Amino acid sequence: MADKHSIITAFRTALTRHLDLLRTASPRGRLACAVLWLLTFALLLGQSVALDLNQQHQEHQQVHSLILSGLQTRLQESEMLQQSVVDIVDQENSLREARIRLLVESLAREQPQLYFIGYQPLVSHAYRREFERMRSQLQGQPYRIRDYQHQQDNAWDQQQAWRLAAKRPRYLPLSMAEPGLASDDWREMGLDLLADSVLAPTVHRAMGQGEAVSPVLRLNNGKQALAFFSAIYNTEAPSPVPLVRSEQTAGMVVQVLALDKLVSLTPNMATRYSVVLQRKDSAPSGYDPLIYRHQQQDQPGWLAQWLLPALEIRKNLDTPYLPYELTVRRQLSFDRTAPLELLLSAVFSMVPAYLLLIILALLAQNRQAQEQAQDKLHREREYAMVALSGISDAVVSIDIDLSIRYLNPAAETLLGLKAQDAAQRKLHQVVRLNYEFARQVEEDPVHKAIQRRETVLLAQNCYLMRSDGEKLLIEGSVSPLPGRNGQLMGAVLTFRDTAPIRRRMLAALEASETRLRQHEMELARVARINTMGEMASGIAHEINQPLSAIMSYCQAGLSLLEDEEPDMAMLRRALDSSVTQASRAGQIIQRLREFVIKKTQQFTPMDLNQVVDNALNLLEYELKTHDIHIEQNICHDLPLVYADNIQLEQVVLNLMRNALDAMETVAPWGRLSIATSLNGRWIRLSIGDNGAGIAPELLDRIFAPFFSTKASGMGLGLAICQTAIEAFGGKLSARNKSTGGAEFIIELPQRDAPPSTG
Numbered sequence: 001m002a003d004k005h006s007i008i009t010a011f012r013t014a015l016t017r018h019l020d021l022l023r024t025a026s027p028r029g030r031l032a033c034a035v036l037w038l039l040t041f042a043l044l045l046g047q048s049v050a051l052d053l054n055q056q057h058q059e060h061q062q063v064h065s066l067i068l069s070g071l072q073t074r075l076q077e078s079e080m081l082q083q084s085v086v087d088i089v090d091q092e093n094s095l096r097e098a099r100i101r102l103l104v105e106s107l108a109r110e111q112p113q114l115y116f117i118g119y120q121p122l123v124s125h126a127y128r129r130e131f132e133r134m135r136s137q138l139q140g141q142p143y144r145i146r147d148y149q150h151q152q153d154n155a156w157d158q159q160q161a162w163r164l165a166a167k168r169p170r171y172l173p174l175s176m177a178e179p180g181l182a183s184d185d186w187r188e189m190g191l192d193l194l195a196d197s198v199l200a201p202t203v204h205r206a207m208g209q210g211e212a213v214s215p216v217l218r219l220n221n222g223k224q225a226l227a228f229f230s231a232i233y234n235t236e237a238p239s240p241v242p243l244v245r246s247e248q249t250a251g252m253v254v255q256v257l258a259l260d261k262l263v264s265l266t267p268n269m270a271t272r273y274s275v276v277l278q279r280k281d282s283a284p285s286g287y288d289p290l291i292y293r294h295q296q297q298d299q300p301g302w303l304a305q306w307l308l309p310a311l312e313i314r315k316n317l318d319t320p321y322l323p324y325e326l327t328v329r330r331q332l333s334f335d336r337t338a339p340l341e342l343l344l345s346a347v348f349s350m351v352p353a354y355l356l357l358i359i360l361a362l363l364a365q366n367r368q369a370q371e372q373a374q375d376k377l378h379r380e381r382e383y384a385m386v387a388l389s390g391i392s393d394a395v396v397s398i399d400i401d402l403s404i405r406y407l408n409p410a411a412e413t414l415l416g417l418k419a420q421d422a423a424q425r426k427l428h429q430v431v432r433l434n435y436e437f438a439r440q441v442e443e444d445p446v447h448k449a450i451q452r453r454e455t456v457l458l459a460q461n462c463y464l465m466r467s468d469g470e471k472l473l474i475e476g477s478v479s480p481l482p483g484r485n486g487q488l489m490g491a492v493l494t495f496r497d498t499a500p501i502r503r504r505m506l507a508a509l510e511a512s513e514t515r516l517r518q519h520e521m522e523l524a525r526v527a528r529i530n531t532m533g534e535m536a537s538g539i540a541h542e543i544n545q546p547l548s549a550i551m552s553y554c555q556a557g558l559s560l561l562e563d564e565e566p567d568m569a570m571l572r573r574a575l576d577s578s579v580t581q582a583s584r585a586g587q588i589i590q591r592l593r594e595f596v597i598k599k600t601q602q603f604t605p606m607d608l609n610q611v612v613d614n615a616l617n618l619l620e621y622e623l624k625t626h627d628i629h630i631e632q633n634i635c636h637d638l639p640l641v642y643a644d645n646i647q648l649e650q651v652v653l654n655l656m657r658n659a660l661d662a663m664e665t666v667a668p669w670g671r672l673s674i675a676t677s678l679n680g681r682w683i684r685l686s687i688g689d690n691g692a693g694i695a696p697e698l699l700d701r702i703f704a705p706f707f708s709t710k711a712s713g714m715g716l717g718l719a720i721c722q723t724a725i726e727a728f729g730g731k732l733s734a735r736n737k738s739t740g741g742a743e744f745i746i747e748l749p750q751r752d753a754p755p756s757t758g
Contacts, residue, residue, distance in 0.1 A: 021361050025360045033354075033360070037349050040349035041345055044345040045345050053332055056330070060311045063272075064326075068317075072317060078114065081103075086253050089232050097176060100117070101178050108179050115225055116177035116255075117255040119251055122194075146192065147196070148196060153218060154216065155218035156188050156191065165195065166195075172251075173191065174254070175189070198215070199214055202214040202215070208243070211228070213226060213227070216259070216291055223259070223260055225257060230255075231252055232249070232253060233250060259277070259291065263275055263277060272330060275292070275294040275328055277290075277324055277326055278291055279323055296329070300331055310329055311332060313327070391410065394415070404426070414474075427493070431493065434463055434465055435459055435461045435462055436463060445459075445478045446478050450480060455478065457477045458476045473499055474497055475496060476493065476494045478493050550578045553574045557574040557575055602644055606645055608676055608748070609676055616656075626660055626670060628663065633673075634674075635677050642751045643748065647724045654717050658744075659688070659691070659742075662691030663689050665691060672687075673688040673690075674687055683749075685745070686744070689743075690741040694734065694736055702734060703722045725746055729749050732744065733745050
């Protein structure tokens, strides 16, 4: 098993190397290989197509010969049968129908083209009734001489078109049709051939010439056929004059041949070849020159029809009284160009192209190897120089005897010395390292790194003494520099001035503390605003009381003035009381004004997740003090909401503080759960705890002003929060969680513009 695995691994490795080799070929070489492959493939494919077309041409000639010979053979058989029936009719009258029937029964299987054959006698009008009676007795069913009213086709399939034959001097009724057509479904029995608009011209021509062929007929089964007529005369030497010969006619031998059986095609021929049988001379009036047509069933693709010609062979029949021409046509196709043959041709064509590609790839690989060997050192040196020049850290390279080999621009700046001035000088002459508040002698980091052959960090109290006497606090490291064979070549000292970093950190810390103090002041002011708004609605009745009293005292004073002798003492007391109540109302309003300064809400677009982060930063100390674990499920793709930044943060902060108070009973296992999500057009924030929860009977009252579940609470916090959220167009709701504790849910709408502040 291990050997098999190693063989597979080796094969994969060899294949990978081979593919890598082929990829090294130049685009021009690949193009040359592709051209070679196309030429080879075209030659192989052209040879295959040529052989295929030659084979199709030979096959076409063979098929034409087979169809022609089969057609002529069947015509000769039909001609011999026609002559045999004529001979039987000429010899005797009494048993001729029986002999004809026996002859047809013996030849029916050998001649599938035979639809029917029979002798049809001419009947005079005087003999018509007797003839109809005799045929009715012979066939066992009514027999009448009839006419058919043709429309446009050479068929007799419309029952309503049949009529009894009109009175004529003589008739040529269809009375015999062998084999087996004298059945109930043979509707043409009794048809007067001499008066039929389709067959009458052929009948008259046969009477005058002895033989004639009908136009193409349509049989009951929908197929096409031809009718052959041979005249029987009542004299041994008929007159050469056609009109006289017609009068000497005693009857007619009629043979009908099915064209689909006469032109017999195998299934393979039917799918590949088109066959047409038509007259080669001018057809008589009313005749369609096209006798038979078979369309090729298996049509090749459009590409073959566009590129390849069609083979066609025309040849006349040898039968003198059938001036017909047989045409066999075949559309050439790519029969041999099957997918497998195309694939094999493509594969064989790849062999010379593949060999050429390998040769070109080897040449390109050797050329690339030489170029890479020449450029490798130059590129590495340039990359190193660019990298060292671009970094902000100072880099000093020394050899094994501590002589300076290289200074980058950052080192030149910090040391105040040019690289060419420091080259080949000892490190301690240029880089003088000292230590602040050193309690013991510090080991030289350069010697330490070289001896231990490992990176050594500079001490935290290390500083650089510049040549101008300036002290620079620095941080950095010393790393050994090994050679190709592992031998130590020197070391690299990297360091940076930490003064800018410290200044930036100090400035950032001061700015952060300033923003935090401003934030707390804004939150406190907004808390006073919201608290005062809710307190105003809660203490409205206190203002209504002095106003109602003032109104009552004034009305009493007016009533006293209407008296003829008003009681001045009582009027004075009423006015004094009004002044007192007015002063009381003014004091209430003054206290409210002193509590808060009115400011219009400022709606700005803001990130709800950022509001949560700000609130958590403000509560960081309290969360740690109460040992509260925070569970966050934040959606990071939330749309922005429009709200007053300070008021929204005050609401979130108030709900978090309420959660902290509710979790005092479960310390130190408190869990503060915070989640944000997008629910349709609403942006949702939920703040939950695992405390005791809210009593079910109190859920409907917790947002009412001056209602509190805390012993020392004013009952205004949640009312203020709800008012603020509703001012933003949102909703604030509360519920108990199934796992224990309460959950407050803030839902704010998505907006494209801030809401109107009124």
